[in-house]
Structure formats: structure tokens, C-alpha cells
Amino acid sequence: MSTLAQRPRASFALAAALGLALLGIVVVATGVIVQVSGAAPDAGMPGGDPAPPAVATSAEPEIVDGPASPFDDGNPTVTKLDAGLLGALREAATAARRDGIEMVVNSGWRTPERQEQLLVEAISTYGSREAAAKWVAPADKSSHVHGEAVDIGDLEAAIWLGQNGAEFGLCQTYANEQWHFEYRESAPREGCPEAYPDPTYDPRLQ
């Protein structure tokens, strides 16, 4: 009895194993199909279809400005800087490198849209437009939007530039922003002008 009873069980086990193997092939094949269809949107989607949420998010304008190397020739946050500022920045970054310090442009040139976004974020962070003004200028007045300012990271590099920037014409503009530097052509001869306590003291931003 026991041998007879085991035979169907064995063939059932065989069938089950076969079934699992087939299922595995289907799963693998489905995986391939999913991967292929995942790449499909690049090939073009039918015109009238509303875009799925994930695509809508990635289709938002790319307005992040940094970080970038001061030597990056492909990032507009660097390449759209004022020529005098960019030249000074690259000379300073080269000198910093000799001191073992790697300078990063956390933010240089910005679009007005990016500046506006930062202002909205600052108003949310600091609670009012007046408080935010100590940190972020409006889009029409920002030296970043004009390509005339760089925010330098990391902190060690910003400190290095605060100590050594004048000989390259790079000056910290605001006492409360250790990272924000602008080009002052006269600085190598005359030193940097005194920093404003914060941007609200800057006559250019009135």
C-alpha cells in the first residue's frame, strides 16, 4: 500500500516542480517586459494621454543650481557667472587646492525662478518676508541672478576664501553669510570693503 500511495505523490511533486519552473520562466519573461516598457516613455507617448504623476514630477523645470566644481564648463551656475568673478574664482580654487582644500560652488548664477523659489522657502523658514530678506534677495535684485555672486562650500573652503580671497578680488559681502562672495576688482590692492551685517543693509537691494 505504501508504494502505491507514494507513486501519485511523487508524480504530483514532479508536476508541482514543473509548474514552478514554468512559473519562474513567466516571471522572468514578465520582468523583461516590464523593464522594456519602463524605457518606453522616451520613445514617445501617445499624444492625448495625460502624463502619469511620476512623469509630471520629472518634467518640472530643472532649476537646481549646484553644487558644481568651479572648473565645470557644463553647468550654467558656473559658466554664466560674470567673467571677472569666474576668473578670480578659478584662480582662488587653484590656490586653495594647493592648500589641500577643494572648493565647491553650492550656487552661483541662478534663474529668476530659482531665486523666487529660494525666497518662498526662506519666507516659510523664517516666518515673514522681512525676516527672509536677511538671507535671500528678491529675484530682480539678487546678485546671483546677475551672475555676480557665488556661495562657496564646504565651510572649510568658505573660511579659506574669507582669509585669502582679497588677493584674488573675492570678498565676503555679508557678515551673516560666510559662504557668499562677490568680485571686487580693487580688493587685491585695497583689501575687501567691510561686509554688510546682512543683505538688508546692502544699498543695492533697497
Ligand SMILES: [Zn+2]
Ligand atoms: Zn549667495
